[in-house]
Amino acid sequence: MNPPILLVIDHSHKANPFGDYLSEILKTEGFMAHEKADLTRIDLTFLQRFPLVLLAEARPDASQREMLRGYVAGGGKLVAMRPDPALADLFGLRLVGERSEKLLQYLGVNASSEIGHGIHPESLQYHGVADEYEVDGASAIAWLYEDDTTPTSYPAVALNRYGHGQTVAFSYDLARSVALMRQGNPAWAWNGAGCEDGDGFEGIRPVDAFLRQSGESWVDPAKIPIPQADEQQRLLGNCLMALAEDAVPLPRLWYLPEGKRAVLVMTGDGDDVGFEEFDTVMRTVEEYGGHFSAYLLGLEGDPSPDQVADWISRGHEVACHVYVAGEQACPTRRGVESACNSFTARFRYLFGCPPGPSIRHHWLTWYGWTEAAEIAQEHGVRVDFNYYHGRQWRRPDGSWLQGYFTGSALPQRLVTEEGKPLEVFQQLTTWADETQLYRQELGIEGATQVVRDMLDLAESHFPTVFIGNFHPGGFKRRNTEPWARNMMQEAVDRNLPIWSGEELYNFIAARDEARFSDQAWDGSRLCFTLESKPAPQPLALMLPMHFGSGRLSEISIGGVPAGFTTRSFAGRDYAFVPVPSGCHPFVASYAANP
Numbered sequence: 097m098n099p100p101i102l103l104v105i106d107h108s109h110k111a112n113p114f115g116d117y118l119s120e121i122l123k124t125e126g127f128m129a130h131e132k133a134d135l136t137r138i139d140l141t142f143l144q145r146f147p148l149v150l151l152a153e154a155r156p157d158a159s160q161r162e163m164l165r166g167y168v169a170g171g172g173k174l175v176a177m178r179p180d181p182a183l184a185d186l187f188g189l190r191l192v193g194e195r196s197e198k199l200l201q202y203l204g205v206n207a208s209s210e211i212g213h214g215i216h217p218e219s220l221q222y223h224g225v226a227d228e229y230e231v232d233g234a235s236a237i238a239w240l241y242e243d244d245t246t247p248t249s250y251p252a253v254a255l256n257r258y259g260h261g262q263t264v265a266f267s268y269d270l271a272r273s274v275a276l277m278r279q280g281n282p283a284w285a286w287n288g289a290g291c292e293d294g295d296g297f298e299g300i301r302p303v304d305a306f307l308r309q310s311g312e313s314w315v316d317p318a319k320i321p322i323p324q325a326d327e328q329q330r331l332l333g334n335c336l337m338a339l340a341e342d343a344v345p346l347p348r349l350w351y352l353p354e355g356k357r358a359v360l361v362m363t364g365d366g367d368d369v370g371f372e373e374f375d376t377v378m379r380t381v382e383e384y385g386g387h388f389s390a391y392l393l394g395l396e397g398d399p400s401p402d403q404v405a406d407w408i409s410r411g412h413e414v415a416c417h418v419y420v421a422g423e424q425a426c427p428t429r430r431g432v433e434s435a436c437n438s439f440t441a442r443f444r445y446l447f448g449c450p451p452g453p454s455i456r457h458h459w460l461t462w463y464g465w466t467e468a469a470e471i472a473q474e475h476g477v478r479v480d481f482n483y484y485h486g487r488q489w490r491r492p493d494g495s496w497l498q499g500y501f502t503g504s505a506l507p508q509r510l511v512t513e514e515g516k517p518l519e520v521f522q523q524l525t526t527w528a529d530e531t532q533l534y535r536q537e538l539g540i541e542g543a544t545q546v547v548r549d550m551l552d553l554a555e556s557h558f559p560t561v562f563i564g565n566f567h568p569g570g571f572k573r574r575n576t577e578p579w580a581r582n583m584m585q586e587a588v589d590r591n592l593p594i595w596s597g598e599e600l601y602n603f604i605a606a607r608d609e610a611r612f613s614d615q616a617w618d619g620s621r622l623c624f625t626l627e628s629k630p631a632p633q634p635l636a637l638m639l640p641m642h643f644g645s646g647r648l649s650e651i652s653i654g655g656v657p658a659g660f661t662t663r664s665f666a667g668r669d670y671a672f673v674p675v676p677s678g679c680h681p682f683v684a685s686y687a688a689n690p
Contacts (some may be wrong), residue, residue, distance in 0.1 A: 214667020280305025386594025
């Protein structure tokens with residue numbers, strides 16, 4: 097049987113290459129059952145096999161436009177990114193014109209709408225071009241804004257009925273916007289001589305694609321506490337769930353293990369230290385039941401092969417702290433390639449094994465928009481922690497901002513300017529000794545309060561993977577140990593995992609490869625198979641608690657009833673079920689809800 101969602105991409109639309117990135121967004125949002133097809137290779141009969149179609153930004157010809165109209169008129173459900181103005185009638189809209197693109201531009205969700213309920217109610221940034229439409233039969237789910245506080249009459253997202261079907265139009269392209277929000281401005285990325293060190297602090301890092309020394313910023317500092325990209329992806333998820341409500345219940349996977357709202361990953365940049373300093377931090381992390389990622393630089397001595405083997409046997413990750421020596425202020429592609437080659441070869445030679453899959457560079461040295469990650473990918477790197485919350489973000493009163501300058505609290509693949517997703521997942525480093533303790537000078541209690549506040553927000557609103565970075569050389573000498581212990585104690589008190597970067601990747605990989613198949617819906621029972629590989633902790637299945645006039649009454653796995661918990665998320669009620677690894681048939685029964 098076909099999956100419930102078809103992603104249609106117009107690969108001939110060269111003006112926007114980010115269509116395939118919508119697949120990464122769907123997977124992050126837990127919609128693992130979707131199929132991809134090129135617009136030029138489908139017809140109406142093919143479309144009608146899918147209850148939901150997600151159309152990437154495209155410029156269909158006349159016959160393709162009629163195909164889409166016919167699909168919706170016959171009962172299909174279509175979500176389109178910045179649709180062709182010639183299809184305005186299909187979306188209940190009337191074109192006014194293209195909106196002038198600005199450095200800082202905003203939209204706001206209509207929190208009173210069913211689909212917008214549960215999404216962050218304040219204005220959110222978007223990037224890329226948007227179209228201005230007047231509503232002509234549609235209902236607005238979100239509005240374009242003039243500035244961060246002033247809505248316009250032009251919808252950013254609109255819902256419409258057409259024939260027997262329904263449509264949702266995003267007046268901007270979510271895929272392009274999310275990529276640019278997460279990774280910064282490609283035009284500001286460092287590509288050699290003549291480029292600018294964006295933040296003015298010595299060294300070229302990923303954050304330099306978010307700032308200019310003139311004071312221009314790619315992200316509104318006031319929005320840093322909000323994972324803006326994540327919230328807009330959830331809005332897409334709500335659109336799909338709402339459109340499916342008279343077709344088929346959509347199973348999803350939760351972002352984190354066992355339905356948890358946060359994970360703590362403990363890492364340490366080695367710089368000029370060796371075995372004793374690393375081992376001290378590892379044994380401290382072990383006291384809290386966790387594991388640690390050690391990034392070895394090797395300037396002042398290396399652990400022995402037996403010591404590294406012992407760390408790995410205890411569950412820790414050992415990886416490279418790549419140093420592009422002499423090029424911190426002006427990195428070159430050749431220099432980054434040479435450093436990755438030599439550090440990886442040296443690691444294999446010394447320890448007889450490849451380095452772990454996560455990485456953070458010394459000085460966070462970065463080249464290009466994604467070139468540094470592309471080079472690392474060739475050496476087996478799969479999770480990048482170089483996007484680093486540092487000393488750049490302050491309020492007008494001088495107080496420090498904490499949060500998500502990339503707009504995301506969750507791992508997602510990096511994507512090239514050509515729209516090709518990499519095998520490397522990007523994850524922001526949220527907390528670091530040199531940030532909250534050394535440069536922000538918050539003190540142990542102040543830095544601990546940052547941890548508490550952000551964990552509270554994760555548990556109430558924004559699911560988050562928190563990355564902590566503790567330089568082993570300063571763990572005792574600079575008294576960062578108390579903050580590390582407070583951080584891990586908070587995780588223990590909240591029953592959250594404390595992982596290494598490698599464990600995070602193993603979970604991401606298992607979730608990313610999990611698949612729903614053989615879905616069937618008879619009006620009261622949803623049958624499907626979920627296949628997944630082992631993960632450090634179980635994945636979590638999400639099922640809508642309500643569907644049509646029914647309410648979820650029972651879930652069975654392989655014929656055995658399974659318990660579930662209920663939770664509201666992004667304005668909708670779901671049942672959560674831990675998922676054993678392997679291939680298992682599920683049956684979800686919906687009983688009439690009096």
